[in-house]
Amino acid sequence: MSAPLLHAADVRKTFVVRDESGRRDELVAADGVSFTLATGGSLALVGESGSGKTTIARIVAGLETPSGGTVELLGEARTGGRVSRAVRKRRARQVQMVFQDPYGSLDPRQTVAACVEEVLREHFDGDRCWRRERVASLLQQVGLEERHADQRPRRLSGGQRQRVAIARALAVEPRLLILDEAVSALDVSVQAQVINMLVELRRTTGVAFLFVSHDLGVVRQVTEDCLVMHRGRVVEAGPTADVLDHPADAYTQRLLSAIPRPGWQPRRRTAEVSDA
Amino acid sequence: MTPAPTPLLELDGLRVDLRVDGALRRVIHDVSLRLGVGEAVGLVGESGSGKSITARTIMRLLPRGAEVAGDVRFGGRSVLELGARDLRRYRATDVAMIYQDPRAHLNPVRTIGDFLLEGPVHAVGASRADATEAAVALLRSVGIPDAPRRLRQYPHQLSGGLLQRVVIAAALLAEPQLILADEPTTALDVTTQEEVMAILDDQRRKRGVAMLFITHDLDLAAAVTDRLAVMYAGTVAEVGPAADLHRTALHPYTAGLLAARPSTTRVERLTTIPGRPVSAFEVGPGCVFASRCAHVEDRCRAERPALRALEDHMVACHRAEELRGALGLPAAAAR
Ligand SMILES: Nc1ncnc2c1ncn2[C@@H]1O[C@H](COP(=O)(O)OP(=O)(O)OP(=O)(O)O)[C@@H](O)[C@H]1O
Ligand SMILES: Nc1ncnc2c1ncn2[C@@H]1O[C@H](COP(=O)(O)OP(=O)(O)OP(=O)(O)O)[C@@H](O)[C@H]1O
Ligand SMILES: [Mg+2]
Numbered sequence: 108m109s110a111p112l113l114h115a116a117d118v119r120k121t122f123v124v125r126d127e128s129g130r131r132d133e134l135v136a137a138d139g140v141s142f143t144l145a146t147g148g149s150l151a152l153v154g155e156s157g158s159g160k161t162t163i164a165r166i167v168a169g170l171e172t173p174s175g176g177t178v179e180l181l182g183e184a185r186t187g188g189r190v191s192r193a194v195r196k197r198r199a200r201q202v203q204m205v206f207q208d209p210y211g212s213l214d215p216r217q218t219v220a221a222c223v224e225e226v227l228r229e230h231f232d233g234d235r236c237w238r239r240e241r242v243a244s245l246l247q248q249v250g251l252e253e254r255h256a257d258q259r260p261r262r263l264s265g266g267q268r269q270r271v272a273i274a275r276a277l278a279v280e281p282r283l284l285i286l287d288e289a290v291s292a293l294d295v296s297v298q299a300q301v302i303n304m305l306v307e308l309r310r311t312t313g314v315a316f317l318f319v320s321h322d323l324g325v326v327r328q329v330t331e332d333c334l335v336m337h338r339g340r341v342v343e344a345g346p347t348a349d350v351l352d353h354p355a356d357a358y359t360q361r362l363l364s365a366i367p368r369p370g371w372q373p374r375r376r377t378a379e380v381s382d383a
Numbered sequence: 384m385t386p387a388p389t390p391l392l393e394l395d396g397l398r399v400d401l402r403v404d405g406a407l408r409r410v411i412h413d414v415s416l417r418l419g420v421g422e423a424v425g426l427v428g429e430s431g432s433g434k435s436i437t438a439r440t441i442m443r444l445l446p447r448g449a450e451v452a453g454d455v456r457f458g459g460r461s462v463l464e465l466g467a468r469d470l471r472r473y474r475a476t477d478v479a480m481i482y483q484d485p486r487a488h489l490n491p492v493r494t495i496g497d498f499l500l501e502g503p504v505h506a507v508g509a510s511r512a513d514a515t516e517a518a519v520a521l522l523r524s525v526g527i528p529d530a531p532r533r534l535r536q537y538p539h540q541l542s543g544g545l546l547q548r549v550v551i552a553a554a555l556l557a558e559p560q561l562i563l564a565d566e567p568t569t570a571l572d573v574t575t576q577e578e579v580m581a582i583l584d585d586q587r588r589k590r591g592v593a594m595l596f597i598t599h600d601l602d603l604a605a606a607v608t609d610r611l612a613v614m615y616a617g618t619v620a621e622v623g624p625a626a627d628l629h630r631t632a633l634h635p636y637t638a639g640l641l642a643a644r645p646s647t648t649r650v651e652r653l654t655t656i657p658g659r660p661v662s663a664f665e666v667g668p669g670c671v672f673a674s675r676c677a678h679v680e681d682r683c684r685a686e687r688p689a690l691r692a693l694e695d696h697m698v699a700c701h702r703a704e705e706l707r708g709a710l711g712l713p714a715a716a717a718r
């Protein structure tokens with residue numbers, strides 16, 4: 108067993124919100140969340156909207172401070188809040204995050220090559236020639252063609268933009284790549300290409316994935332382990348194959364039974380609605 | 384042979400051009416489709432293939448400056464030629480539309496009750512008491528027990544799943560003959576999607592209402608429809624029986640879509656379709672799928688295949704007969 112890359116213990120996150128009459132209220136977005144991700148491993152966070160997946164991902168990325176519990180990356184505690192530029196830079200070399208929306212995360216004025224090169228310039232000493240070669244190899248790694256290098260995001264399709272975002276994240280050679288619904292907005296024919304690319308990428312580079320998704324089919328292809336979250340808590344955890352083939356928790360079972368597949372028929376599970 | 388009854392809805396060689404920056408842009412090349420009374424058909428395809436534009440053409444709700452050729456007939460009458468008064472009645476009572484994002488189509492400052500009763504009271508002239516009673520009964524049948532309270536609430540006070548149930552109730556309240564559902568569950572969680580689909584399916588069947596169900600999800604569409612029409616780049620590539628299209632697909636695009644779905648039960652290198660989905664205006668004179676098809680020949684690039692009958696399918700592929708059995712479908716294997 109390889110050394111753990113990431114370890115979360117009893118993580119809790121609350122937000123202060125206002126209810127309808129304007130009173131302060133505490134919303135528990137995550138509670139008692141613990142997990143370990145091995146070096147080069149791939150862990151899925153699955154669950155429905157609002158279950159706390161992004162909250163956990165943002166805490167691991169250092170974009171949010173936990174209200175309780177600890178997160179350790181490479182044996183070092185991650186504390187949120189203000190940190191020095193040097194610390195921020197060092198952390199960026201360890202963890203990168205890719206979001207669902209490939210449109211929002213790229214600068215519309217930058218060409219694809221410039222966007223990746225910028226990251227290299229910030230983090231490495233190599234000369235221009237080295238950077239050029241590195242950009243070319245990163246673009247190739249994510250399945251983009253040479254001709255894409257001089258294009259601006261506007262001219263790219265959703266799948267291509269998402270590949271650029273991934274190439275940019277990989278440029279710093281992070282140990283951990285957090286992918287938050289990174290393939291969810293893609294059409295199925297393009298999504299399949301990006302999934303294959305991600306699987307190949309992890310095999311060849313050894314980067315670990317924290318893979319946030321509500322799509323259990325995608326999770327099966329990309330991850331080894333999985334955490335099922337429901338209302339901020341982990342309801343089931345284990346190897347992805349075991350969890351999906353033999354779900355033990357009632358909520359996981361419900362989630363799996365709701366996925367359309369050949370021969371499936373939608374059924375009403377509840378007589379009444381419990382939401383809102 | 385008895386003559387076939389008049390279909391409820393016929394799309395006949397539909398072609399649509401929209402105005403983009405002053406110039407016309409082709410968004411639908413050729414869509415022909417029929418729906419019988421009470422029949423459910425799924426319109427499936429990737430983003431930009433023209434599903435929503437097809438639905439909007441049926442409702443005659445295209446953006447200004449759009450040009451439509453071919454015909455849309457409802458109960459044998461051309462929808463494209465309806466006068467203002469008939470068009471209003473057609474939209475109010477013959478066809479009901481359900482959208483992906485109910486919030487975007489509901490007025491946030493009006494109550495659920497106002498929204499539900501608007502049609503019956505204003506368009507049809509029912510009394511408010513009768514309409515309220517009907518609305519409450521209907522809300523119950525779509526799984527909303529505390530209906531009287533809900534009628535006084537505003538859209539923001541309801542969850543997405545609950546709001547979509549309200550929209551389904553509103554659609555049924557008009558007692559239409561046809562429901563156009565454009566990705567009604569895409570914004571919902573999968574468990575909520577199952578509930579909402581079960582309700583829509585059940586109510587639609589009970590009332591004998593026909594449905595055109597638009598979605599990206601082939602398996603979801605197959606579960607609630609009789610036939611599936613697969614669209615690509617503004618064209619219908621294939622129409623076939625919903626229940627076994629996953630085994631009997633004849634068009635390389637349908638087969639490619641099926642193979643690209645990630646399985647929840649197996650890990651495999653996914654079969655992909657190269658490139659990206661193209662828009663109708665980007666395709667050449669040949670088959671709209673030619674640029675991505677693994678089975679393309681010279682003829683496919685030069686000549687656009689017409690949608691034609693083959694077995695119990697309709698397929699727009701020159702090579703459909705030859706390719707039967709060669710599209711790599713999982714013959715009997717479970718996914
Ligand atoms: N900054 C914030 N302020 C207040 N509440 C928040 C904030 N961020 C998240 N929440 C709430 O925390 C809960 C968990 O949200 P989170 O975004 O982690 O869910 P998620 O599982 O990622 O959902 P989705 O699948 O919709 O992305 C939700 O109820 C959400 O509304
Ligand atoms: N108002 C508009 N003006 C110009 N072009 C439009 C307009 N609406 C849609 N289009 C174009 O028409 C084509 C078909 O769009 P349509 O909305 O029907 O796709 P769709 O199949 O519903 O896709 P999605 O699954 O993303 O909803 C696309 O190329 C789209 O860019
Ligand atoms: Mg999220």
Ligand SMILES: [Mg+2]
Binds near residue numbers: 434435436
């Ligand atoms: Mg659409």
